[in-house]
Amino acid sequence: MQEHTSYRRIDAGEAQVLLAQGDVLLLDVRDKVSFRQGAIGGARHVSIDNLPAVIQSLSKKIPILIYCFHGYASQEYAQIFSDFGFQNVFSLDGGYEAWKRRPRAATEIEASETIPG
Numbered sequence: 001m002q003e004h005t006s007y008r009r010i011d012a013g014e015a016q017v018l019l020a021q022g023d024v025l026l027l028d029v030r031d032k033v034s035f036r037q038g039a040i041g042g043a044r045h046v047s048i049d050n051l052p053a054v055i056q057s058l059s060k061k062i063p064i065l066i067y068c069f070h071g072y073a074s075q076e077y078a079q080i081f082s083d084f085g086f087q088n089v090f091s092l093d094g095g096y097e098a099w100k101r102r103p104r105a106a107t108e109i110e111a112s113e114t115i116p117g
Contacts, residue, residue, distance in 0.1 A: 006079075006082040006089070007075075007078035007079060007081070007082045007089035007090060007091055008089070008090050008091070009071075009075065009090070009091050009093050010065075010090050010091070010092060010093065011092075011093050011094065011098065012092065012093075012094060012098045012099050012101070012102035013102060013103075015065060015067075015090070015092050015099065016102065018063070018065060018090065019040075019042075019065065023062070023063065024062075024063045024064070024065050025044065025058065025062050025063065025064045025065070026040055026042050026043040026044065026064075026065050026067075027043065027044055027045075027046045027054075027064060027065070027066045027067070027077070028040065028043040028044065028045050028046065028067060028068075028096075029045075029046050029047065029066060029067070029068045029073050029074055029077045030045075030067075030068050030069055030073075030095075030096065031047075032045060032047070034069070034096075038096075039096075040067065040096070040099055043067075046066075046077070051077075051080070055080075055081070055084050058086075060084070060085045060086045060087060061087055061088070062086075062088070063088035063089075063090070064078075064081055064086060064088065064089050064090065065090045065091075065092060066078050066081070066089070066090065066091050066092065067091070067092035067095050067096055067099065068092075068095045068096070069095045069096055069097060070094060070095040070097055070098075071091065071092060071093045071094045071095040071098065072095075074091040074092055074095060075091045077091075078090065078091040
């Protein structure tokens with residue numbers, strides 16, 4: 001029996017295009033220390049501790065891109081959001097590590113990755 005998924009796995013290039021379109025909620029599911037040390041610009045930290053509150057506070061129609069270190073935990077979180085009826089959920093294959101290694105556009109500002117306050 002094949003596992004049902006209603007989220008989509010995308011690579012760093014596709015994630016960059018998706019984020020450039022705007023109106024995408026970016027969720028970082030790594031540990032809090034790693035999130036504070038560096039995250040994709042605009043990301044919101046989510047953990048098992050605040051997951052129920054986050055799920056309840058969001059519109060199920062908003063596109064959500066989830067990432068972790070290497071792309072495994074983000075798939076689990078993406079499945080949870082999909083199971084709760086979110087319609088446009090994406091998991092970043094390769095996670096934050098792949099994001100850091102992606103080819104950057106010449107016009108891309110280095111500040112796209114920020115260290116949250």
